[in-house]
Amino acid sequence: MSPPVVLAIAATDSGGGAGLAADLATFAALGVHGACVVTAVTAQDTLGVRAVHPVPFDVVAAQLDAVLDDLDPVAVKTGMLATPEIVRLVASRCAGRRLVVDPVLRATTGAVLATDDVIAAYREHLLPVATVATPNESEFAALGRPSGPNIQVTRGGDIATTNDHGTGCTHSSALAAHLAHGADLPTAAARAAAYVSHQLRLGKDWTLGRGRGPVAHIHATTQGEIA
Ligand SMILES: Nc1ncnc2c1ncn2[C@@H]1O[C@H](COP(=O)(O)OP(=O)(O)OP(=O)(O)O)[C@@H](O)[C@H]1O
Numbered sequence: 001m002s003p004p005v006v007l008a009i010a011a012t013d014s015g016g017g018a019g020l021a022a023d024l025a026t027f028a029a030l031g032v033h034g035a036c037v038v039t040a041v042t043a044q045d046t047l048g049v050r051a052v053h054p055v056p057f058d059v060v061a062a063q064l065d066a067v068l069d070d071l072d073p074v075a076v077k078t079g080m081l082a083t084p085e086i087v088r089l090v091a092s093r094c095a096g097r098r099l100v101v102d103p104v105l106r107a108t109t110g111a112v113l114a115t116d117d118v119i120a121a122y123r124e125h126l127l128p129v130a131t132v133a134t135p136n137e138s139e140f141a142a143l144g145r146p147s148g149p150n151i152q153v154t155r156g157g158d159i160a161t162t163n164d165h166g167t168g169c170t171h172s173s174a175l176a177a178h179l180a181h182g183a184d185l186p187t188a189a190a191r192a193a194a195y196v197s198h199q200l201r202l203g204k205d206w207t208l209g210r211g212r213g214p215v216a217h218i219h220a221t222t223q224g225e226i227a
Pocket residue numbers: 018106107108135136153154155156157158159160161164165166167168169170171192193196197200
């Protein structure tokens with residue numbers, strides 16, 4: 001039987017820890033086929049964001065059309081959306097699907113990844129059509145503390161690790177993957193949290209880069225076969 005298709009609409013992270021790298025690794029670990037629409041390219045590592053280059057709107061729209069026309073994803077997850085036009089496009093094309101919105105406004109390292117007009121577009125267009133939105137506390141405040149059953153504010157956790165770059169991306173991708181497998185929202189949320197904490201524990205002693213390292217997305221699944 002074919003795996004469910006999940007689409008990630010997000011930006012790249014050259015360091016491989018957050019953004020689409022985290023999304024696609026999480027999809028693979030959780031048994032769904034991942035499609036991806038690239039909204040921006042970031043020059044980034046475990047220490048911070050050096051540059052952000054948005055992909056032209058027409059190219060984002062063409063990627064989205066291609067995936068929606070051919071692969072019919074069961075669930076969609078959004079990460080960094082880069083411009084208000086892209087936020088509006090995603091809202092109009094993805095409404096009605098199982099839609100997980102992770103409003104990426106800042107990197108863990110503090111870099112600003114969304115301007116005020118992007119935040120306004122989230123409030124007006126994307127949050128109202130989300131199945132669930134997963135802002136962290138500071139993103140929740142920046143969005144004006146929206147209320148509703150589909151708003152699930154995320155809060156770190158008690159695992160002591162500096163390898164937490166991209167945990168929000170990993171968490172929202174796991175949520176989308178479990179929704180795509182047919183879980184209801186409370187079940188998908190519990191499984192996503194369990195996946196993130198399990199993988200955070202596996203990678204807590206890794207030393208990749210000089211800053212905040214990545215979550216060990218698929219480590220347990222593959223290490224026996226390739227070591
Ligand atoms: N140190 C931790 N211990 C246990 N669970 C954690 C920890 N950090 C994150 N998590 C899990 O991951 C989820 C998302 O984390 P968090 O709220 O820190 O994301 P974020 O701030 O959006 O991350 P980022 O901006 O790096 O992508 C949390 O709801 C929690 O389930």
